[in-house]
Amino acid sequence: MKNADSDEALESVRIQYLGRKGELADLFQAIGTVPESERREIGRLLNATKTHLLESFEKASNALQNRADNVETVDLTLPGDRLPLGSLHPLTQVTREIKSCFQSMGFTVAQGPEIETEYYNFDALNIPRGHPARDMQDTLFISEADEIVLRTHTSPVQIHVMENQSPPVRVIAPGRVYRRDTPDASHSPVFHQIEGLAVDEGINFADLKGTILNFAQRMFGSDMQIRFRPSFFPFTEPSAEYDFSCVICRGKGCRVCQGTGWIEISGAGMVNPAVYQYVHYDAEKYTGFAFGMGVERIAMLMYEINDIRYFYENDIRFLRQF
Ligand code: PHE
Secondary structure, X not given: OOOOOOHHHHHHHHHHHHOOOOHHHHHHHHHHHOOHHHHHHHHHHHHHHHHHHHHHHHHHHHHHHHHHHHOOOOOOOOOOOOOOOOOOXXXXXXXXXXXXXXXXXXXXXXXXXXXXXXXXXXHHHOOOOOOOHHHHOOOOEEEOOOOEEEOOOOOHHHHHHHHHOOXXXXXXXXXXXXXXXXXXXXXXXXXXEEEEEEEEOOOOHHHHHHHHHHHHHHHXXXXXXXXXXXXXXXXXXEEEEEEEEOOOOOOOOOOOOOOOOEEXXXXXXXXXXHHHHHHOOOOOOOEEEEEOOEHHHHHHHHHOOOOOOHHHHXXXXXXXXX
């Protein structure tokens, strides 16, 4: 049996010896013709032979199986498996794009903690206790007693940067911010902002406008226009809210811009000299501008997404499109 080199060869040997009409069966048949006195002994020998043959068959069969398992059966001409490729989250992609716009204008990237003290989130930004602006952003407290909050905007990073660096300063600070909001199509209790800050001698409002215009045109095309409307933030003076021409209709007026041709982006202004006192900058010597912007808002405009919640649901059908 061990000479059989295929399943077929082994099977024919098995049939020859162990089959229903095989040689062993014939021998068992022939027991009847053996003299009575020798029958017992012959029967014992035949049974031992049968056991031996069965074992050899088992061994030979296993050996053939092992040999088959070890044979290389890779078909090198088969195309490879296509592995699913992941991609960066749309908010990561848009953040990177915004960052690289500002980096090419000479801004570096700064970071600050998401868990802040009220001092950085409010006081040093000229938003004192009891100031109505403190209610503008519904704050999530980690500890009201210890005055620890989840930052409601990225503006506290301005303070960290100015505490650690003297002018000239040119930074952007992307990151998560938190507000007590009930989620709906345009609100999320966690979202992302990018703060901008430039402080040096002789910086004026025109520098702010030029920076924002350059950003808008790089991001959305050279036909982009911007406009500033007077507004109020305690940490900037004067303050403004800035708009981009509608990225969908390019200013003609459509459903997205409610016929106005403009899309609100965020707030900006000249750094309030009151803020410089907290970081020991010479307010006589230095001026600067600051601006904010919502990453989700920019991403929603870029990709015409109409519900902010898509960003956080991790639905693969949404994510796969980026
Ligand atoms: N921090 C403000 C906000 O979250 C935006 C802002 C940033 C305004 C910088 C002026 C200057 O609404």
